[in-house]
Amino acid sequence: MIDTPAQVESRPTAPSVPAPEVPRQPRPERHPEEGTPDPVFRVKDLSFYYGPHQALRDVSIDIGAHEITAFIGPSGCGKTTFIRCLNRMNDLIPGARVEGEIDFEGRPLYGADIRAIDIRRRIGMVFQKPNPFPKSIYDNIALTPRRNGVKKSELDGLVEESLRRASLWDEVKDKLQQSAFSLSGGQQQRLCIARAIAVRPDVILMDEPCSALDPVATFRIEELMAELKGDYTIVIVTHNMQQAARVSDRTAFFTVDVSDQGRVGVLVEIGETSNIFTSPEDQRTEDYITGRFG
Ligand SMILES: Nc1ncnc2c1ncn2[C@@H]1O[C@H](COP(=O)(O)OP(=O)(O)O)[C@@H](O)[C@H]1O
Numbered sequence: 073m074i075d076t077p078a079q080v081e082s083r084p085t086a087p088s089v090p091a092p093e094v095p096r097q098p099r100p101e102r103h104p105e106e107g108t109p110d111p112v113f114r115v116k117d118l119s120f121y122y123g124p125h126q127a128l129r130d131v132s133i134d135i136g137a138h139e140i141t142a143f144i145g146p147s148g149c150g151k152t153t154f155i156r157c158l159n160r161m162n163d164l165i166p167g168a169r170v171e172g173e174i175d176f177e178g179r180p181l182y183g184a185d186i187r188a189i190d191i192r193r194r195i196g197m198v199f200q201k202p203n204p205f206p207k208s209i210y211d212n213i214a215l216t217p218r219r220n221g222v223k224k225s226e227l228d229g230l231v232e233e234s235l236r237r238a239s240l241w242d243e244v245k246d247k248l249q250q251s252a253f254s255l256s257g258g259q260q261q262r263l264c265i266a267r268a269i270a271v272r273p274d275v276i277l278m279d280e281p282c283s284a285l286d287p288v289a290t291f292r293i294e295e296l297m298a299e300l301k302g303d304y305t306i307v308i309v310t311h312n313m314q315q316a317a318r319v320s321d322r323t324a325f326f327t328v329d330v331s332d333q334g335r336v337g338v339l340v341e342i343g344e345t346s347n348i349f350t351s352p353e354d355q356r357t358e359d360y361i362t363g364r365f366g
C-alpha cells in the first residue's frame with residue numbers, strides 16, 4: 073500500500089457569506105515536500121469486523137485539513153464502513169469491532185474519554201438519501217443548536233448563515249416554516265448540509281451524497297463542496313469517478329481483496345487526485361479507473 077499524502081497547492085476562494093463568529097482553527101501552512109503535515113485524521117492499521125466477518129483490513133491513511141478526500145472503489149469494498157469509522161457511527165452496530173488506531177485532531181477517536189456527542193458535533197455526516205427531519209425548514213437547522221444551548225435570539229442568524237453557506241437561502245428564505253419535505257431532492261440534500269454546518273463542525277463526511285440526485289442538483293452540491301472546503305475538511309464516498317476527479321484534492325482507492333480467507337476491503341493507494349487518475353502506482357487502481365475491473 074502506498075501512503076504518501078500529497079500536497080495540494082490550490083487555495084479555495086472564500087465563500088461569499090460571513091464567517092461564523094466562533095473562531096475557527098487557523099489553516100495550517102503547507103509545504104509540498106511535507107505531504108499532509110497536520111492531518112485531521114490519522115488512521116493506522118485499521119481493521120473492522122461485523123461479528124465474524126472482516127470488512128476492512130489494515131487501512132492506514134492520513135486525511136488533511138481543508139481538503140476534499142474522495143473514497144472510490146467497487147461496491148462492497150468497505151467505503152461506507154470506513155467513513156462510518158471516522159465518526160464512530162459503527163459503534164451502534166451490535167457485534168461490530170474496530171482494531172487499530174484513529175487519531176482525530178491529535179487524540180484517539182476511540183479513547184475512553186471521548187464522548188460520542190462531542191464527536192457528532194465536530195464531525196457532521198451527510199447520507200446517500202437526503203434525510204431531513206419531518207419538520208419545518210427552519211427547525212431542521214435550529215433543532216440541534218437549540219438543544220445544544222444556542223440562545224433563541226441567535227437562532228435566526230444561525231439559520232440564515234447555515235442556509236447561506238449551503239447556498240439554499242435564496243430559495244427558501246420566504247418559506248422557512250414550510251415542511252422540509254416540500255423541497256426538491258437536491259434542495260433537501262443542501263438542507264442536510266446546512267443542518268450539518270449549523271453545529272459548526274470541523275469535518276463533514278458525505279457518503280454518496282449525490283447518488284439520489286439529478287445532474288443539475290449534483291452540480292450544485294459539487295459547487296457547494298468546493299466553497300465549503302475553505303472552512304471544513306470534507307470526506308466524500310462516491311461511486312462516480314468523474315465526481316471524484318472533479319471535486320477532490322486527494323483520492324483513496326479501495327478494493328475487495330479475495331483470498332482463501334474470504335473477501336475483505338483494503339486500501340490500495342491514496343494520492344493526489346490528478347495522479348491517481350493519470351498515473352496510479354498500483355495495477356488494481358489502473359484497472360478500476362480504466363473500467364477493466366470485474
Ligand atoms: N451492518 C452490516 N452487517 C454486516 N455486514 C455488513 C454491514 N454493513 C456492511 N456489511 C458488509 O461489509 C462489506 C463492506 O460494505 P460497505 O462498507 O457497505 O461497502 P461499500 O460502501 O464500499 O459498498 C460488505 O461485504 C457488506 O456486505
Ligand SMILES: [Mg+2]
Binds near residue numbers: 151
Ligand atoms: Mg457504501
